[in-house]
Amino acid sequence: MAEVLFFLVAAGALAGAIGTVSVPNPFYSVLALVCHLLCLALLFLLLRAEFVAAAQVVVYAGAVMVLYMFVVAYVGGSEMPVGPQGSRSMRLGSIVFAAVLFVELAIAILGTGLKALGTEGAGIGADGVARAGDSPYGTPEQIGELLLTKFLLPFEIASFLLLIAAVGAVTLARRRGGLHDGEEQRITPLDFVRPRSTGTMAEAVGTRPNATTRERAGLTSGAASGGTTETEDR
Amino acid sequence: MSTLPSVLGVVDYYEPWWIQIVKSVVLFALGLQIVPIVLLGERKLLGRFQGRPGPNRVGPFGLLQPLADIGKLAFKADFRPRTSIGWLFAIAPIISILTAAAAFSLIPFGDTVDIFGTQVGLYGVDVSIGPLYLFAFGAVAFYGIMLGGWASGSKYSFLGAMRAAAQLISYEVSQGLALVGVVMTAGTLSLTEIVQAQEGMWYIVPQFVGFLIFLVAGFAETNRAPFDLVEADAELVGGYNTEYGGARFASYFFAEYLNILVVAGITTTVFLGGWMLPFGINPPTWVDPLVVLAKMMGFVFFFIWIRATPPRLRYDQLMSFGWKILLPLATLNALVTAIVVVLVDNGTI
Structure with a gap:
């Protein structure tokens, strides 16, 4: 049964990967990538790496691809099909790049990845040989232990990279005027506990204008439709 | 079937294949039976909350109302707009219902019991990565809503689907972090083991903040009021399912209520001690599923109560x-829990 599943899922993964690069409509391209990622997760499951499989679905299919889909559905429709374009040198460069990537992956796979073939999942023992009774490699405990001992530095560096990316995104959004003062509504826990008919101290002294004072100041555009315009801008 | 345990990972005992099939059928039938009851309960309760009787024409006290609803939906023509994309329009509700049912199979209704000499766990599947499995199916469930809204070829549906995307991303993070505290306290990711770890004290006490965050994020994840911007009927007609009718709409509806049951069930399992009763009461084993169901129904009542009470949030709010x-609070909760767990393990506290 595992063999049948493997071939079904592998075919699905390949079809998804080919579809991603060959479908003209960007939305279907993203869908094909989602299909590919889900098939990869199933392959991990067949290798008994449940944690990696779940992380694959949650992180890639669940978070990253959702954002892709968000952007593609908003800005790129079927009116702008993606296809081969660009100059001759670009196309040549892309072929060279793809060839280099292929060679690199082949080295990696032929060098180390094939060791686990023919075993029942990548069990990891003291001598690196998989045995039937071994606890499988993909359990959360073992991954957590490896991340916090052997691979601590790469793990921390990767998280810093993500943090830098997040800070950069926020900085760029602020600089481009994505967030204006006043449009940004702040909710504090106090908003839920104070009596309904009362305002806040900040509103009373005018540092945080409420709807009526803003109307008087001629800032009506942002007040009523702040939420909707903000979303349309993105 | 000999390869199945390797697919399912570390399973403590081996269940015959027919038990697994029987369990799937029973679980699906259970979900299929509870949803109409919840549906009727919601309409009745909403009526009472709003000072009107609610449905009371079909059958005694309106008890047959869900049957009439389902009959009506089942016999309606499957209409679809000319601008829609046929195959996506058709499979989107199926994705929704599949993922909801898959997540439902995760709820443990009891521990392993002996039925006619066979060890049977009173749950669909006890995976070693319980909460992650839940979030994985939640991630796939999003595509059911998103594809349905996009493939409808209607602006209302599209806007509803987009809101669903943003909302799901925003609240999934907090929901996951809220569970991290529980997982650290219990020291396991298996849901049955989490329940067993709550012997003596339910996690609602030490993890009260996590419980609140999980519940609020659960409201957002299931698109319930006051977070129901996805299907805000005043602005979007019906949100992502505007263009759906008949049996397909019924599938979306079923998936939505099944998701409510899933959130109620997971909250019960993780924070309210699953099948355990307080004060050391130890009933016979056959009571366990009823205890879980009763706790779940308590949460469902709370969901309905909340729907009748606060107004809908604005999008920026x-x-x-x-x-x-929610996110800083959840992070803080996870951090504090981690510190406390380490201190307790070292014997400092």
Whole structure:
């Protein structure tokens, strides 16, 4: 049964990967990538790496691809099909790049990845040989232990990279005027506990204008439709 | 079937294949039976909350109302707009219902019991990565809503689907972080083991903040009021399912209520001690599923109560609440729990 599943899922993964690069409509391209990622997760499951499989679905299919889909559905429709374009040198460069990537992956796979073939999942023992009774490699405990001992530095560096990316995104959004003062509504826990008919101290002294004072100041555009315009801008 | 345990990972005992099939059928039938009851309960209760009787024409006290609803939906023509994309329009509700049913199979209704000499766990599947499995199916469930809204070829549906995307991303993070505290306290990811770890004290006490965050994020994940911007009927007609009718609409509806049951069930399992009763009461084993169901129904009642009470949030309020209050709170909760767990393990406290 595992063999049948493997071939079904592998075919699905390949079809998804080919579809991603060959479908003209960007939305279907993203869908094909989602299909590919889900098939990869199933392959991990067949290798008994449940944690990696779940992380694959949650992180890639669940978070990253959702954002892709968000952007593609908003800005790129079927009116702008993606296809081969660009100059001759670009196309040549892309072929060279793809060839280099292929060679690199082949080295990696032929060098180390094939060791686990023919075993029942990548069990990891003291001598690196998989045995039937071994606890499988993909359990959360073992991954957590490896991340916090052997691979601590790469793990921390990767998280810093993500943090830098997040800070950069926020900085760029602020600089481009994505967030204006006043449009940004702040909710504090106090908003839920104070009596309904009362305002806040900040509103009373005018540092945080409420709807009526803003109307008087001629800032009506942002007040009523702040939420909707903000979303349309993105 | 000999390869099945290797697919399912570390399973403590081996269940014959027919038990697994029987369990799937029973679980699906259970979900299929509870949903109409919840549906009727919701309409009745909403009526009472709003000072009107609610449905009371079909059958005694309106008890047959769900049957009439389902009959009506089942016999309606499957209409679809000319601008829609046929195959996506058709499979989107199926994705929704599949993932909801898959997540439902995760709820443990009891421990392993002996039925006619066979060890049977009173749950669909006890995976070694319980909460992650839940979030994985939640991630796939999003595509059911998104594809349905996009493939409808209607602006209302599209806007509803987009809101669903933003909302799901925003609240999934907090929901996951809220569970991290529980997982650290219990020291396991298996849901049955989490329940067993709550012997003596339910996690609602030490993890009260996590419980609140999980519940609020659960409201957002299931698109329930006051977070129901996805299907805000005043602005979007019906949100992502505007263009759906007949049996397909019924599938979406079923998936939505099944998701409510899933959130109620997971909250019960993780924070309210699953099948355990307080004060050391130890009933016979056959009571366990009823205890879980009763706790779940308590949460469902709470969901309905909340729907009748606060108004809908505005979109920017929804976003800033999710990112600026819920997420920092959930992170803080996880951090404090981690420190406390380490201190307790070292014997400092």
